[in-house]
Amino acid sequence: MAAYRVVEWQHAPELVEVPVPAVGPGQVLVEVAGCGLCHSDLTMTAMPGEVGEALGWQVPFTLGHETAGTVVEVGAGVTATSVGATVALASPSSCGTCAHCRAGRDSACLHGDAGRGYGRDGGLARYVLAGSVRDLLPLRGLDPRHAGPLTDAGATTHHAVRRARSELGPGSVAVVIGVGGLGALAVQILRATTEARIVAVEVDPARRELAVALGADEALEGLARGQGADLAAPGFDGVDAVIDIVGTDRTIRAGLGALRRGGAFVLVGAGGGGFARPWMGGLPREATITSIQGSSIADAQAVIDLAAAGAVTVAVDEFPLAEVAVAYTALDTGTLTGRAVVIP
Numbered sequence: 001m002a003a004y005r006v007v008e009w010q011h012a013p014e015l016v017e018v019p020v021p022a023v024g025p026g027q028v029l030v031e032v033a034g035c036g037l038c039h040s041d042l043t044m045t046a047m048p049g050e051v052g053e054a055l056g057w058q059v060p061f062t063l064g065h066e067t068a069g070t071v072v073e074v075g076a077g078v079t080a081t082s083v084g085a086t087v088a089l090a091s092p093s094s095c096g097t098c099a100h101c102r103a104g105r106d107s108a109c110l111h112g113d114a115g116r117g118y119g120r121d122g123g124l125a126r127y128v129l130a131g132s133v134r135d136l137l138p139l140r141g142l143d144p145r146h147a148g149p150l151t152d153a154g155a156t157t158h159h160a161v162r163r164a165r166s167e168l169g170p171g172s173v174a175v176v177i178g179v180g181g182l183g184a185l186a187v188q189i190l191r192a193t194t195e196a197r198i199v200a201v202e203v204d205p206a207r208r209e210l211a212v213a214l215g216a217d218e219a220l221e222g223l224a225r226g227q228g229a230d231l232a233a234p235g236f237d238g239v240d241a242v243i244d245i246v247g248t249d250r251t252i253r254a255g256l257g258a259l260r261r262g263g264a265f266v267l268v269g270a271g272g273g274g275f276a277r278p279w280m281g282g283l284p285r286e287a288t289i290t291s292i293q294g295s296s297i298a299d300a301q302a303v304i305d306l307a308a309a310g311a312v313t314v315a316v317d318e319f320p321l322a323e324v325a326v327a328y329t330a331l332d333t334g335t336l337t338g339r340a341v342v343i344p
């Protein structure tokens, strides 16, 4: 079968022929219907070998960690699924037995640094292997060609909203900074799962319009005074939660400036920004700051269920596997209109 693989550290990935994986006991073979592309794939392609090896990654490996498809073969002992089931594959790798997995923090698994599409063979191929039924997420009737992005972009965003949800009761205000792919999901998940008033913050006017169409109550250009409603005004204690999809010094400072005492700041974006705590200012008193990396399996299933109920949609741009390199270029240069999905 054809597979799009990192064949050597810091070299462009290649479309090569590889054998269809053999199915061992407890494993499940899935025919890929669609695999989403993620910005982190570009980082992996450029990764120095010593970094990859420190994570336990092995080259060559097939890219793709946002995968969905149909079960075509099950290994000995597998009873929880059967041939013909449509499933998505959990994006974070998790063992199911360490303390973090037992607590439901699957993306913090002590054995999860390497997984499908990052150091092991992923979904940019005709077939992909699931190591255990733990990784399978029933699609509840969703189209498997377009469900892949829910497992990473969708699940990560659900995770972020979940971590702020205790602050988002009736009358509360949630701010989403950055309305690209994840921000658009954050607005929809906030709308579907909280009672908060939703304020989207986004510099691009077309994306501000999109945010309102997806359920934001208001879309602002920025959080500073004069950029719309004055959320940072003196006398207003602040908003209840901020979900920062960007994560630069600028967005972190603006988000913390808008947050009330005891509020929740949830950092999703890896924009390289930092937190400072001078004697006065800086961090709000008693705030909770949560760093998000990936999601639990429950987050992935929850966002799939929301999508199956019609509460969350992901716009996708389809590409055939033969054009996967073109799709990555479009991702890299920002010319996609939706999430890129490769249909093998």
Ligand SMILES: [Zn+2]
Pocket (backbone or CB within 6 Å): 038, 039, 040, 041, 065, 152, 153
């Ligand atoms: Zn990703």
Ligand SMILES: [Zn+2]
Pocket (backbone or CB within 6 Å): 094, 095, 096, 097, 098, 099, 100, 101, 102, 108, 109, 110, 111
């Ligand atoms: Zn674990």
